[in-house]
Amino acid sequence: MQVKQIAIAISLVSRLQPAMAAALVSSPGQTAAIPSWDLQSTAVVGTNLERLTRNGVNTSAWHHIRKSKCTLIGCLIEAGVYNETELFYSDNLRKVDGTQFLVPWIYRSEILLEPGQGRHFFLQTHGISSRADIFLNGEQVASRTEQAGSYVGRRYDITSIVGAGNALAIQVHPTDYYRDLALGWVDWNPWPADNGTGVWRDVEIKQTGSVVLEPLRVVTQLGTPIGSQPAMVTLKTRAQNLENSSVTITTTATIAPPSGAGAVTWNKTFTLQPLSTVDISLDGIVENPKIWWPRQWGEQRLYTANLTVVADDGELSDYAAATFGLRIITSKLNSYNDTTFIMNGQPFQVVGAGYTPNMFLRWDAAKWERELQYVLDLGFNTVRLEGKNEHPELYDIADRLGVMIMPGWECCDKWEAWSYNQDLAVPTPVWSSADYAIAGASMLHEAGMLQTHPSVLTYLIGSDYWTDERATRIYLDAFNATDWQTPVIGSASKRGYSPFTGPSGMEMEGPYDWVPPNYWYTLPAQLGAAGGFGSELGAGVGTPELASLQKFLSPTDLADLWMTPDKPLFHMSRETSSFETRAIYNAALWARWGPPSSLDDYLAKSQLMDYEATRAQFEAYAAMWTATPRPATGLIYWMLNNAWPSLHWNIWDYYMRPAGSYFGAKVGSRVEHVAYDYVGKGVYLINRSLDKQGKRTVEVQVLGVDGRVVHEQTVEADAEPNASQKIAELGEVLGEAAEEVVFLRLVLKGEGGKVLSRNVYWVSREVDVLDWESSEWYVTPVTKYANYTALNNLEPANLTVSAVHDSDSSVAVTLENGSGVPAFFVSLNLVDAEGRDVLPLTWEDNYVTLWPREKLTLTARAIGNEDWSPATVQVVGKNVQRRNIGLR
Secondary structure, eight states: OHHHHHHHHHHHHHTOOOSSTTSSOOSTTOEEEOOOEEEEEHHHHOSOHHHHTSTTOOOTTSEEEOSSOEEHHHHHHHTTSSOHHHHHSTTGGGGSOGGGGSSOEEEEEEEEOOOOTTOEEEEEESOOBSEEEEEETTEEEEOTTTSBSTTOOOEEEOTTTOOSEEEEEEEEEOOOTTTSOOOOOSSSSOOOTTTTOEEOSOEEEEEESSEEEOOOEEEEEOOTTTTSSOEEEEEEEEEEEOSSSOEEEEEEEEEEOTTSOSOEEEEEEEEEOTTOEEEEEEEEEESSOOBOOOGGGSOOOOEEEEEEEEOTTSOEEEEEEEEEOBOOEEEEEOTTSOEEEEETTEEEOEEEEEEOOOTTOOOOHHHHHHHHHHHHHHTOOEEEESSOOOOHHHHHHHHHHTOEEEOBOOSSSGGGOOTTOTTOOOSSOOOOHHHHHHHHHHHHHHHHHHTTOTTBOOEESOSSSOOOHHHHHHHHHHHHHTTOOSOEESOSSSSOOOTTTOOOOOBOOOOOSOOOGGGGGOSSOOTTSSSEEEEEEOOSOOOOOHHHHHHHOOHHHHHHHHHSTTSOOTTTSSTTSTTSOOHHHHHHHHHHHOOOSSHHHHHHHHHHHHHHHHHHHHHHHHHTTTOSSSOEEEEEESOSSOSSSOSSSOSBOTTOOBOHHHHHHHHHTOSEEEEEOTTTOEEEEEEOOSSOOEEEEEEEEEEETTSOEEEEEEEEEEEOTTEEEEEEEOTTTTSTTSOSEEEEEEEEEOGGGOEEEEEEEEEESSOOEEOGGGOBTTBOOEEEOOOOGGGGGOOOOOEEEEEEEEETTEEEEEEEEOSSSOEEEEEEEEEOTTSOBOOSEEESSOSEEEOTTOEEEEEEEESSSTTOOOOEEEEEETTEEEEEEEOO
């Protein structure tokens, strides 16, 4: 009998195809998102949801949205009312009429279902911002007090309401970032006029039989050494009997390995009393477990878990499924109270940046995958989401690609409205009992959504400030209820902590605006300098190149960039923030490189500044990973990308064009690398792998601006996995006896002479002088700047360029410097026949400096082939004539 029940369950799951194509769902266990909406303001159609969810309502004058989820402005963009490109041009966002969003709006959809005896239906929410009334077929399903909180997911039994044809209406109420537990913005960008109000995550319909399951949870136990022993895997859920009579169910659990072959299956029988619930837990053994690793350390082996419920009538009632990985993540505090994460038994230095979604929360799974391809190309291993937890697909893609994710709640609004938070603009810094309930429901939903994903490194329940004790207990109870298995961190800073979590071991001491490269090497580490875990910091750079700038800046805006260096700029940050201008950045640019003579000159100097800033930050943290005293245990750069076209805080721009900040970060994050310390003038050998070791050779060469060799030497060392070490001192070479400005090249070679890393610096004899005592939360002032103006007068370099369309998805560009001076800071850009940037793509290196007589071949590769049609490579350098080279 038992074998027969298992066969029935497997057969039923394989036949989950709708019996009637028009029905949204038609089989037990099937779940589907509402695919489209009609949208209108209550100022136009009123608020009578009972009437608006009756048959025969004429919605021809409504906005018709062919998306399952979008905020109000996002929906209006989809409907053609607004054009995102136009909204982002110059200051057009100021012209959006915000008063239209001060009243509720209604999302309405008509859906077909197949009600019948023994069929149950549920409406499931996963996030509506920030409050909503829900009606179906003239009946109220939920009120704004129940469906409250942008991350709250609810399951509503609608069985008694549904018919063959159904009209659903969701009335969303205006969101207030200071009063609602919403998904907000601080000073990253202007706030959208709708404050993100709307159905921003999917609303679903689920059909079941007499028993319904909650989402599946997967608990794993691994022996040590990791992967050496069988793994215990427990599948957990809760089953609810929906009938007035008792029912006996057979639950069948299946775990399929990455190969799909050799699935493990077992089952258990439960009896549920009328309208009761029961916790279901099924244990299984996985022999020869395949371990999941971050991409840089190993393979991403994903298991599939299924749990089916067959009622005593032999019919499938419901099923739950999840993918998961076998891995162990822990954390510990070192003697400096800094957090170190441990991945599968190995100390794991977090190297990454802070992600932002689109300003209007317009989700694009394909774009997210391309962004993670950039993350991997950069050498990063982690992405932080500060209060922007996005959608399940985000974590699915991260699981598959092997990028760690750090989700958590956000700062600076209702989420941190504590009496001890002195940095808030929230009118009343206190939570009501309703707020605590919403926070608890939010945490329960997010923890349940994330629990099975191997890419989730941790959860930060606080950002700038720690949560109060009541909220902390509520959050931790939610994690316990969902069988959470990774570290929970109290906040992203060291301002304070709850006794229930202990110290966070992370710090947010800035900077957020420009600082010189020697900032990061200060010892002992001060503020954001390389030491400890910097959870959010960066030099405030990320200047887009001209082709991107022209998409969102007017001619007047472009002139302001270089002609009025202290002027507030709309595309910097939210107005009145500390980051309205590029004044701090521009002061350094003018002093270090000289006043720009044109927009092109300004952008060329900006890319030099951006490259230098990001490279120094990532190199310093890599160099100090195993330093004594106080190792640098983690770095989250501020930021990875932008929510809108921005003039700073990015590794790549809004249009995914990589520029100076990208390639500086990429050089600084190489797996095997050699780096220069601007303060101690040491050379560090860096190895971020677990398996690369052996003899290494570092070739050091210093050139004057005229190309004359000032110094050269060769250093030999042994590479140690997952470690950094100082291998040379260049103090005398680059000290007082050196020229005012020199070029330094460090080339790392492995066995057989293979080049593993090539790195060129421009080094001033005197470094920038920092005024640490006058530091603010966002910057440390500079009292004296390094002088690189001599590099404006380099002798022109004769650079030969050839470009070959290597394959359908790659282009190889060969550069050869035929002159006796370096070809300084040469950048390459692919464009199509119309001169448009070919994106997205990766370059193995870019913004390079070639030694005299040196030859380099750099390859660009497409990410996806949909629009890969390069025709020309644009070449420009500081002392290289700008030119366009056609592809062969």
